[in-house]
Amino acid sequence: MSVNTLFQYFFDNHEHPFREEKIFITRRDGHLLFTNQKNMDAHSAGALISGVWQAAHALGHYIPGFKMDDYYRLSFDTSSKGLYIFPFLVQKDDYYFGITYSGKVNPGQLKMQVQNLASKLETFAQNNMKKFKTKDREGFLFKEITDAEMDRLFSIQSQRT
Amino acid sequence: MSFVNYHTKEINCKIVYYGPGLGGKTTNIQFVYQKTNPDNKGRMVTLNTENERTLFFDFLPLDLGEIRGFKTRFHLYTVPGQVFYEASRKLILRGVDGIVFVVDSQVERMESNMESLEGLKANLIEQGYDFDKIPIVIQYNKRDLPNVVPVSELKKKINKNNFPEFESVASNGEGVFETLKMISKLVLLNIKGGLQ
Numbered sequence: 001m002s003v004n005t006l007f008q009y010f011f012d013n014h015e016h017p018f019r020e021e022k023i024f025i026t027r028r029d030g031h032l033l034f035t036n037q038k039n040m041d042a043h044s045a046g047a048l049i050s051g052v053w054q055a056a057h058a059l060g061h062y063i064p065g066f067k068m069d070d071y072y073r074l075s076f077d078t079s080s081k082g083l084y085i086f087p088f089l090v091q092k093d094d095y096y097f098g099i100t101y102s103g104k105v106n107p108g109q110l111k112m113q114v115q116n117l118a119s120k121l122e123t124f125a126q127n128n129m130k131k132f133k134t135k136d137r138e139g140f141l142f143k144e145i146t147d148a149e150m151d152r153l154f155s156i157q158s159q160r161t
Numbered sequence: 162m163s164f165v166n167y168h169t170k171e172i173n174c175k176i177v178y179y180g181p182g183l184g185g186k187t188t189n190i191q192f193v194y195q196k197t198n199p200d201n202k203g204r205m206v207t208l209n210t211e212n213e214r215t216l217f218f219d220f221l222p223l224d225l226g227e228i229r230g231f232k233t234r235f236h237l238y239t240v241p242g243q244v245f246y247e248a249s250r251k252l253i254l255r256g257v258d259g260i261v262f263v264v265d266s267q268v269e270r271m272e273s274n275m276e277s278l279e280g281l282k283a284n285l286i287e288q289g290y291d292f293d294k295i296p297i298v299i300q301y302n303k304r305d306l307p308n309v310v311p312v313s314e315l316k317k318k319i320n321k322n323n324f325p326e327f328e329s330v331a332s333n334g335e336g337v338f339e340t341l342k343m344i345s346k347l348v349l350l351n352i353k354g355g356l357q
């Protein structure tokens with residue numbers, strides 16, 4: 001199943017109001033599945049979004065009557081800028097919609113827009129999952145990997161000492 | 162769990178550095194960060210205490226370039242080694258594809274090494290992994306110190322499974338890339354799902 005292709009397709013084909021904001025969609029293990037950012041730092045943001053959500057979730061157990069069925073979301077904000085994380089489900093798996101924003105007169109409105117978009121995404125995923133499901137593939141992707149291939153991957157080391 | 166996108170030809174994998182407190186996990190990925198070309202890395206995230214002990218995790222995204230047309234990306238994490246951070250270690254292990262177990266070679270740390278290894282085993286089993294099947298590389302670190310346990314003895318005590326193993330001095334980078342290269346290879350070879 002290629003859920004990141006599905007997310008990409010969704011954003012390619014749906015208008016949304018987040019032109020200035022940074023969007024990161026991650027799954028529980030910290031993998032980034034969609035972003036509107038171009039650089040590698042987005043992956044660091046993705047890992048942190050999953051991490052901060054899970055830390056908050058662990059803390060949730062100190063809240064009297066805590067049940068995850070209640071709708072929790074996470075905000076880290078001032079009156080005009082911040083970070084907002086909204087969880088959603090696709091086929092029983094958790095995903096986190098993270099967004100950073102600034103210069104907002106009414107951040108409450110932005111949060112509502114996030115919730116709407118996440119729920120559209122959820123519905124879209126439910127309806128289109130089949131289309132994006134990749135066939136189960138047998139065996140391993142690589143049968144062997146040569147030393148030369150590994151050396152090439154590790155040419156990332158800078159030559160400076 | 163790694164994910165492979167056959168459409169965009171991308172591979173994403175998660176490697177976790179595990180081991181006792183102060184063993185040198187953070188030092189490993191700091192060295193990788195310092196020695197990697199700017200184009201191949203993202204921002205390194207460190208969530209630590211005032212005295213530089215890992216509190217939640219370290220994170221470093223690496224872009225390794227292509228193998229047979231697949232863009233390869235590795236996410237490196239370290240866990241906090243201190244005993245009372247067990248809950249964090251469990252969270253960070255979620256979806257792991259390969260583990261580097263960093264051993265502190267000093268005589269007085271043997272018990273901590275064993276304890277951490279047992280913890281790793283228990284946590285992996287709890288998450289449905291098979292300890293004998295998941296890629297693991299053992300790194301005997303701090304080989305520069307005077308009071309270290311001989312490698313032959315470390316092998317017997319810690320590496321009963323005969324995982325690939327390396328000696329290292331993470332603080333000067335010795336053995337760091339060798340270890341990473343080996344775990345990367347094992348992880349890549351372990352990705353399920355052949356090409357049709």
Ligand SMILES: Nc1nc2c(ncn2[C@@H]2O[C@H](COP(=O)(O)OP(=O)(O)OP(=O)(O)O)[C@@H](O)[C@H]2O)c(=O)[nH]1
Pocket residue numbers: 180181182183184185186187188189213214215216239240241242243302303304305306329330331332333
């Ligand atoms: N002499 C020596 N010191 C080392 C070596 N590797 C790491 N250190 C030092 O050991 C200390 C602890 O290293 P860290 O990398 O922070 O250890 P850690 O495993 O991340 O520790 P936690 O975050 O508490 O789990 C630091 O002062 C390092 O400089 C080594 O190979 N030799």
Ligand SMILES: [Mg+2]
Pocket residue numbers: 186187188214215239240241242
């Ligand atoms: Mg550390």
